[in-house]
Amino acid sequence: MVKIDNVCKHWPRSTTAAVNGLSLTVEKGTLVTLLGPSGCGKSTTLRLIAGLDLPTSGRIEIDGRDVTSVAPEARGVSMVFQNYALFPHLSVRDNILFGLQVRRTPKAEQALRLAEAADLLGLADLLDRRPAALSGGQQQRVALGRAVVARKPILLMDEPLSNLDALLRQEMRHELRALQRKLGLTVLFVTHDQAEAMSMADRIVLMKDGRIVQEDAPADLYARPRHAFAARFIGAPAMNLMPLEPGPDGPVVAGTDFAPGAPDGATQFGVRPEALRPAAQGLPVIVESQDYLGAETLALCRAGTTRIALRLPSASAPLPGTRLALGWAPEDAHFFRADDRRIEPAGATSMARAAPRTLIPNMEH
Amino acid sequence: MRRIPLIPYLLILPGLVFLAAFTHFPALLAFWQSLHSTPRGRRPATWTGADNYAAMLADPVLMKVLWNSAIYAAATIPASIVLAFVMALWVNGRMPGRAFVRLAYFTPTILPMVAAANIWLFFYTPGFGLLDQVLSGLFGLPSTNWLGSDRSALWAVIVVAVWKEAGFFMIFYLAGFQAVPPALAEAARIEGCGRWTYVRRVLIPLVAPTTLFIAVNALINAFRVVDHIFIMTLGGPNNATNLLLFHIWETGFKYWDTAQASTLTILLLVILAAVAAVQFRLLERRTYYR
Ligand SMILES: Nc1ncnc2c1ncn2[C@@H]1O[C@H](COP(=O)(O)OP(=O)(O)O)[C@@H](O)[C@H]1O
Ligand SMILES: [Mg+2]
Numbered sequence: 001m002v003k004i005d006n007v008c009k010h011w012p013r014s015t016t017a018a019v020n021g022l023s024l025t026v027e028k029g030t031l032v033t034l035l036g037p038s039g040c041g042k043s044t045t046l047r048l049i050a051g052l053d054l055p056t057s058g059r060i061e062i063d064g065r066d067v068t069s070v071a072p073e074a075r076g077v078s079m080v081f082q083n084y085a086l087f088p089h090l091s092v093r094d095n096i097l098f099g100l101q102v103r104r105t106p107k108a109e110q111a112l113r114l115a116e117a118a119d120l121l122g123l124a125d126l127l128d129r130r131p132a133a134l135s136g137g138q139q140q141r142v143a144l145g146r147a148v149v150a151r152k153p154i155l156l157m158d159e160p161l162s163n164l165d166a167l168l169r170q171e172m173r174h175e176l177r178a179l180q181r182k183l184g185l186t187v188l189f190v191t192h193d194q195a196e197a198m199s200m201a202d203r204i205v206l207m208k209d210g211r212i213v214q215e216d217a218p219a220d221l222y223a224r225p226r227h228a229f230a231a232r233f234i235g236a237p238a239m240n241l242m243p244l245e246p247g248p249d250g251p252v253v254a255g256t257d258f259a260p261g262a263p264d265g266a267t268q269f270g271v272r273p274e275a276l277r278p279a280a281q282g283l284p285v286i287v288e289s290q291d292y293l294g295a296e297t298l299a300l301c302r303a304g305t306t307r308i309a310l311r312l313p314s315a316s317a318p319l320p321g322t323r324l325a326l327g328w329a330p331e332d333a334h335f336f337r338a339d340d341r342r343i344e345p346a347g348a349t350s351m352a353r354a355a356p357r358t359l360i361p362n363m364e365h
Numbered sequence: 366m367r368r369i370p371l372i373p374y375l376l377i378l379p380g381l382v383f384l385a386a387f388t389h390f391p392a393l394l395a396f397w398q399s400l401h402s403t404p405r406g407r408r409p410a411t412w413t414g415a416d417n418y419a420a421m422l423a424d425p426v427l428m429k430v431l432w433n434s435a436i437y438a439a440a441t442i443p444a445s446i447v448l449a450f451v452m453a454l455w456v457n458g459r460m461p462g463r464a465f466v467r468l469a470y471f472t473p474t475i476l477p478m479v480a481a482a483n484i485w486l487f488f489y490t491p492g493f494g495l496l497d498q499v500l501s502g503l504f505g506l507p508s509t510n511w512l513g514s515d516r517s518a519l520w521a522v523i524v525v526a527v528w529k530e531a532g533f534f535m536i537f538y539l540a541g542f543q544a545v546p547p548a549l550a551e552a553a554r555i556e557g558c559g560r561w562t563y564v565r566r567v568l569i570p571l572v573a574p575t576t577l578f579i580a581v582n583a584l585i586n587a588f589r590v591v592d593h594i595f596i597m598t599l600g601g602p603n604n605a606t607n608l609l610l611f612h613i614w615e616t617g618f619k620y621w622d623t624a625q626a627s628t629l630t631i632l633l634l635v636i637l638a639a640v641a642a643v644q645f646r647l648l649e650r651r652t653y654y655r
Pocket of ligand 2: 042043044
């Protein structure tokens with residue numbers, strides 16, 4: 001278990017904090033992703049946990065022990081780096097065994113663990129090669145092997161899949177997840193790819209500007225974003241967000257006279273492209289263009305002053321120029337205040353609890 | 366008929382002219398002269414065949430000179446490389462004022478060898494030189510004539526050469542270290558690898574190409590740079606610091622035996638060619654990790 005308590009990191013000569021009062025608990029045996037745009041402090045957080053950098057303030061605990069200023073090797077963590085950080089002059093075997101050799105683990109034990117790791121990761125035939133003679137996916141496996149033979153309970157990974165091509169990345173997601181479950185590892189996984197986070201994580205920690213925006217299970221993050229930033233960041237394409245303006249019977253979508261039933265204080269109305277359906281009555285839009293995705297088509301529409309996307313099966317996609325009215329299920333409507341925080345419509349909380357969304361469309365799994 | 370492209374030849378022409386005029390032609394001329402006697406007064410040079418070579422090999426001074434050159438090379442090359450590596454390691458770390466320390470280490474390189482030799486001449490002066498003042502002031506040792514004694518003179522000029530070269534080579538190691546991704550050091554750290562183990566198992570192998578390059582330069586310099594001999598010892602005492610290139614100068618311009626000097630030049634060329642051949646073999650075999 002990793003516990004971070006109110007950790008801050010100020011880099012020298014930087015006016016803002018890279019990590020700003022972060023608190024987080026990673027339960028034993030779970031895979032947690034740190035998700036967020038580039039520069040939001042994900043890597044810094046990971047490096048603080050690894051001990052490669054020291055926090056300016058705050059406390060880090062691993063398995064109940066305060067490790068805030070403990071050396072990296074004594075924290076019981078191993079790490080996989082974005083560019084794998086393999087030693088180019090060493091064979092795959094020596095790369096995997098590097099830590100054990102340095103720590104003078106008995107030779108027999110080394111051989112045992114090497115065989116186990118090579119078997120687990122399919123590296124048995126590559127042990128004598130140098131990293132330069134391996135494909136990206138194989139290098140990735142060697143880096144994993146080096147982390148796994150250390151038998152540290154906690155594995156930290158900084159964008160480990162971002163250098164792989166799309167197909168391999170899909171494959172490695174599943175492999176990584178399977179490995180984590182099999183070995184019962186506690187994994188903290190950094191990524192900027194929301195699809196990667198959604199498909200792998202037990203919990204997602206969404207970050208922005210060194211702070212946590214929302215920490216939730218993937219399904220909850222998708223179904224109930226607590227912040228407009230979370231709404232925009234999760235899901236592809238992103239949630240449609242429409243500004244609201246005052247109308248005769250409560251707030252209306254800007255540029256229309258449609259009132260989505262916004263609660264007091266709401267200034268933005270959000271609904272996902274896949275939650276929108278043509279209806280007899282609803283939000284009036286004009287289809288402007290189409291984005292063909294195969295089975296589905298994205299219809300880009302104008303709703304008042306905003307452009308929104310609507311995701312439909314390709315067979316029923318409306319042609320550009322079509323006027324439509326759009327509807328959605330009540331639990332698919334999201335409202336946000338001027339400060340971007342979520343605001344629940346009256347009674348919606350109990351409704352959401354009564355009928356939890358079990359089916360999440362359009363998640364890569 | 367195939368037309369010979371003119372432009373490429375025109376482009377290499379200037380370089381070729383200078384190389385031919387100042388390198389190839391003098392080398393051939395030296396070889397030609399080494400096969401003749403030295404012209405004196407009204408007596409022109411006459412063909413003597415291998416006589417000059419026989420005389421050269423029979424000369425006990427040459428044996429002393431070759432021995433000196435061997436010791437000089439064997440001491441300056443490893444010492445300057447090790448010192449450069451250690452200084453680069455030290456200066457590469459995160460420490461306050463490292464730009465200043467880098468500059469301090471690099472200063473001897475900027476200094477002309479003649480100036481450096483003059484500074485060291487003062488250090489070595491018996492009685493009131495820096496070295497003697499420190500040694501006798503702190504430890505009460507008797508005054509030593511570092512450059513005037515057979516036993517210490519060669520080592521004294523070796524120290525100057527190492528001092529002069531190490532700062533220059535340090536720059537190459539610094540560049541070599543920059544090319545090693547920081548993540549490697551971090552990965553090693555997480556694995557519990559100590560600093561010395563990291564240097565031995567990761568850093569030294571990874572900068573091996575740099576080391577080879579530096580070694581080549583150090584080797585060439587060991588035969589090429591004798592400026593400090595002129596300032597400090599003039600090859601003495603009793604040929605204790607006489608190095609091959611200085612010996613050539615002495616033979617040619619002090620004793621005016623141009624034929625013998627040409628013969629010695631050919632010997633130097635043969636030694637350097639052999640060294641170059643070994644270098645190229647090593648360079649060809651050098652491993653490219655990326
Ligand atoms: N070693 C460093 N020195 C100074 N600033 C840094 C350093 N590492 C990261 N930063 C800054 O800290 C912020 C967060 O960086 P990082 O944690 O790498 O973001 P992420 O991994 O989420 O893309 C960025 O503004 C970055 O410029
Ligand atoms: Mg990063």
